[in-house]
Amino acid sequence: MSEAASTASQPTVERWRDERAVRNISTRPGLIYAIVAAGTLALWEGAASLTIPILLPPPGDVARAFWKGISDGSLFTHIGASYFRILLGWAIGCALAVPFAILAGRVPLVRLVLDPYIEFFRFIPPIAFITLFMIWLGLGELSKVSLIVYTAFFTTFLNTMAGAMSVEKERIRAAQCLGATRLQVFFKVIVPATIPYIVTGIRLALGLAFMTVVAAEFIAAEAGIGFLIFNSRLFAQTDNVFVGIITLGLMGFTANWLLKVILSRIAYRYDVKL
Amino acid sequence: MTSAVDLLAVGKRYEPLHAGASAYEAIEDFNLRIAEGEFFCLLGPTGCGKSTVMNMVAGFELPTSGSVLAFGKEVRGPSSERGMVFQSDIALFPWLTVEQNVAFGPNVRGLEKNEIARIVDENVELVGLHKHRWKFPRELSGGMKQRVQIARALANDATILMMDEPFAALDAQTRRRMQEELARIWSVKHRTVLFITHDIGEAITLGDRIGVMTRGPRSKLKEVVRVELPRPRLNMTPGFVDLYNSLEQTIGAESEAMLNE
Numbered sequence: 001m002s003e004a005a006s007t008a009s010q011p012t013v014e015r016w017r018d019e020r021a022v023r024n025i026s027t028r029p030g031l032i033y034a035i036v037a038a039g040t041l042a043l044w045e046g047a048a049s050l051t052i053p054i055l056l057p058p059p060g061d062v063a064r065a066f067w068k069g070i071s072d073g074s075l076f077t078h079i080g081a082s083y084f085r086i087l088l089g090w091a092i093g094c095a096l097a098v099p100f101a102i103l104a105g106r107v108p109l110v111r112l113v114l115d116p117y118i119e120f121f122r123f124i125p126p127i128a129f130i131t132l133f134m135i136w137l138g139l140g141e142l143s144k145v146s147l148i149v150y151t152a153f154f155t156t157f158l159n160t161m162a163g164a165m166s167v168e169k170e171r172i173r174a175a176q177c178l179g180a181t182r183l184q185v186f187f188k189v190i191v192p193a194t195i196p197y198i199v200t201g202i203r204l205a206l207g208l209a210f211m212t213v214v215a216a217e218f219i220a221a222e223a224g225i226g227f228l229i230f231n232s233r234l235f236a237q238t239d240n241v242f243v244g245i246i247t248l249g250l251m252g253f254t255a256n257w258l259l260k261v262i263l264s265r266i267a268y269r270y271d272v273k274l
Numbered sequence: 275m276t277s278a279v280d281l282l283a284v285g286k287r288y289e290p291l292h293a294g295a296s297a298y299e300a301i302e303d304f305n306l307r308i309a310e311g312e313f314f315c316l317l318g319p320t321g322c323g324k325s326t327v328m329n330m331v332a333g334f335e336l337p338t339s340g341s342v343l344a345f346g347k348e349v350r351g352p353s354s355e356r357g358m359v360f361q362s363d364i365a366l367f368p369w370l371t372v373e374q375n376v377a378f379g380p381n382v383r384g385l386e387k388n389e390i391a392r393i394v395d396e397n398v399e400l401v402g403l404h405k406h407r408w409k410f411p412r413e414l415s416g417g418m419k420q421r422v423q424i425a426r427a428l429a430n431d432a433t434i435l436m437m438d439e440p441f442a443a444l445d446a447q448t449r450r451r452m453q454e455e456l457a458r459i460w461s462v463k464h465r466t467v468l469f470i471t472h473d474i475g476e477a478i479t480l481g482d483r484i485g486v487m488t489r490g491p492r493s494k495l496k497e498v499v500r501v502e503l504p505r506p507r508l509n510m511t512p513g514f515v516d517l518y519n520s521l522e523q524t525i526g527a528e529s530e531a532m533l534n535e
Contacts, residue, residue, distance in 0.1 A: 170365035173334055178379035178430055179354030188382065192369045270369050271412065 057239040062246070065239040079247060081223035082213050085141065086255070089148025090209045094202045096149070097156035101201075102194055104157075105164025106186070122158070126151040126208070127215040134220060144216040151212045156201035163197025164190060195270045199263055206259060210252050225251070278345060278434055278466035279308040279331055285339035286326050300326045302492040304340070306485060310433075313460060313467045315477035317521065318487030319529045324470045327487075328438050331468060332358055344434060354383060357432030361439040363419035366411040372422050373398055373407040379430035397425040400459060417448040424456070428463060437469045441476065453479050457506055474521045478514055479507050486521065489528045497524060 026032070041059055048058035057065075069075030104110045126147055137143035167190050175189045217226025225248050232240035260274045267274050286301040300323045308314045318324050329335040330342050333351040342349040344356060357379075358365075367375055373394050380390040398407050401421040411419055420440050427435055441449040453476055460467065460480075471477050477484045481501050488496045499521070503513045 168364045170360050170362060171367065173332070173352065174358065174360060174365040174367075174426075175378070175382070176334075176352035177332065177354065177356065177358040177432075178382060178426070180378075180382040184382045188378070189367070192367070195369070269410070271410075 054236060054238050057242060061239045062242045065237070065243045066246075069240075069243055075228075075243070075247065077223050078225050078228045078244075079251060081221070081227075082217065082225045082248075083251065083255075085144050085148055085216070085224070086206075086209045086213050089145045089213075090152045090202075090206055092145075093149040093152025093154075093209075094156045094205060097153045097201070098160055098198055101157040101160035102164045102186075102190060105161040105194070106190060111161070111165075118158070121154065126154070126212050130216055130219050139220040144213065144221070147216050148209045148212050151208045152202075152205040155205040155208055156198070159197050159201030159204065160194060163194040166197075167193040192270070195266070196272045199270075199272045199274075203256070203259065206255060207252070210248065210255075214248065276310045276345070277307045277343075278310045278312070279306070279314075279468060280343040280346075281306040281327070281331070281340070282343070283340035284327075284330065284337045284342060286323070286330065286335065287338040299492045300490060301330075301337075302494060304494050306495060306498075308466060308468060310345075310466055311464050313469065313480055313482045315469045315471060315481035315484045316487065317471060317474065317477045317484055317525065318493070319489055319525055319532065320472060321490055321532075322487045322528070323490050323493040324472075324487060325438060328436055328468065328470055331434070332356055332436055354379060354430050355432055356434045356436060357427035357430050359420070359423045359427050359435070359437040359440045361442055363411065363416065363423070363443075366419060366422055366426075368411050371408050371410055372403055372414070372425075375411070375422055376425045376429045378426060383430070393429050397429045400428065400462065401425040401455070415448075416444050417452055420444065420452060421455070424459065428459070428465075433466060435465045435467045437467065439470055439472070442471070442473070449473075449476070454506070456480060461505070474518055474525070475509065477521070478503070478517055479509075484521065486524050487528075489532045496528070 044056075044059055048056045053061055066075070069078075104114055129150065130143075130147060133143040133147050137146055171189055171193060172185055175185050180188060213224065214226035214229070217224035218230045221227040225244050228247075229241050229244035232238070232244065263272065263274055266272070281304050284301060284304040285299065288298040288300060290297055304327065306314075306327075316324050316327060326335065330337050331344070331349065333349045333353060333356065336342075336350070344353075349356075367378065370378065376397055377390050377394045380393050385393070394407075395404075398404050401424055403418060403421055403425065406414060406418060411422065414422065423440065441452045444452060457480060467480075469477075469480060478501055483498055483500050485498045486496045487493050499517070501507075501517065503511070503517070507514060
């Protein structure tokens with residue numbers, strides 16, 4: 001989007017926070033995360049000592065299983081397979097959803113046509129379609145990625161459409177009074193006004209993509225975290241199940257963090273809370 | 275003198291939402307002529323249709339009878355010829371800085387970059403926001419946000435400026451300051467202004483003429499008075515007070531009739 005002309009190089013606008021906020025412990029998330037992690041490990045160790053490893057393996061066993069997966073490279077294969085499906089499907093789904101959703105939000109006829117479908121499909125979790133997708137698209141990557149495309153598309157679509165519908169009338173009128181054509185109103189008012197909703201949509205979609213990929217990999221896959229978990233279950237390798245679950249959490253954490261870093265570039269301008 | 279705005283026997287009728295209900299005649303037989311360069315204040319009780327009149331001049335709504343002319347040409351939709359300052363600051367673009375908001379009009383009209391920069395400088399300076407030009411609207415006070423709206427409308431060189439209760443949401447002191455500011459800006463940039471307000475003092479401070487509307491439905495102009503007081507106009511001078519009282523009586527009669535209906 002082309003921004004308005006700046007007449008001089010832009011100085012840093014000073015922004016402040018409360019003195020109490022600086023001293024407050026909640027401004028030091030790293031410290032809090034470390035304490036929570038240590039506490040969890042201690043609780044886990046304690047709980048594991050009360051039962052047998054096949055029900056709840058102690059942290060040490062899981063760490064060894066982790067190391068095994070890392071040293072023979074199999075864990076990275078699984079991570080790579082799952083990340084590939086998630087990120088590809090998510091990116092395609094979001095990219096498709098945004099333009100259609102803004103259009104649906106702004107053109108009543110388009111919305112009316114789509115409305116029955118949306119109201120119908122919104123109650124069906126994407127994983128309900130796994131079997132169909134596999135019958136139609138085969139057992140390979142296509143069906144799994146397509147399922148994630150669908151998941152990401154639907155969530156991003158709903159949020160973006162809500163955003164496009166709620167653009168204030170005054171903003172559109174103001175742009176018209178300033179000489180904006182219909183096309184300019186669309187790209188310079190509707191789209192930027194919808195960005196906070198798009199951000200919400202794609203972040204929710206990322207989370208749902210993680211859920212969907214595991215379910216899809218349970219059903220049919222030769223690699224992936226879902227496959228790792230399901231396969232380990234068959235051989236009663238509870239420690240490997242834990243490896244899968246923890247890896248998944250770390251993968252989600254990383255992906256979300258990366259997305260936040262990327263979005264933080266536009267967050268202030270569009271007043272998006274990350 | 276050329277007339278900038280002409281409303282000729284204008285009527286606005288809203289069709290009922292449900293079959294069987296009756297239509298609402300908001301405005302009926304509304305006649306008004308605003309001369310070029312004139313500051314016209316439209317005064318009336320809440321719900322009398324002031325905003326409907328303005329929406330028709332702006333081109334957001336079209337009259338159901340009669341015609342609305344801007345410099346002799348029929349108004350068919352919004353245009354950069356007719357700038358607008360809205361009551362609410364949500365009309366600003368919150369993702370653009372002060373200067374980017376002001377540059378919006380010149381930008382969409384495809385002016386040259388240097389020209390845009392010059393226009394932005396001039397108007398940001400005129401409303402006294404040069405120190406805040408890199409801020410986003412949410413970082414400004416209510417009064418400053420309305421200044422941005424004024425600068426944004428002025429930057430477009432509109433021949434007619436419409437203001438829909440622009441200071442109604444401000445506190446009393448800020449409103450006073452803004453009225454003085456607007457009077458000063460208007461003395462620099464002599465534009466035709468259609469200013470809507472329900473504040474009698476504001477109308478007397480700013481207007482060349484004041485039109486009082488009757489209550490709705492079927493609102494029309496009840497009377498138009500010329501303000502003969504010298505500028506800048508001070509609140510408590512005898513002429514001011516007399517005019518205030520007489521206008522208050524006119525509007526009071528409308529409000530009372532509305533309550534008794």
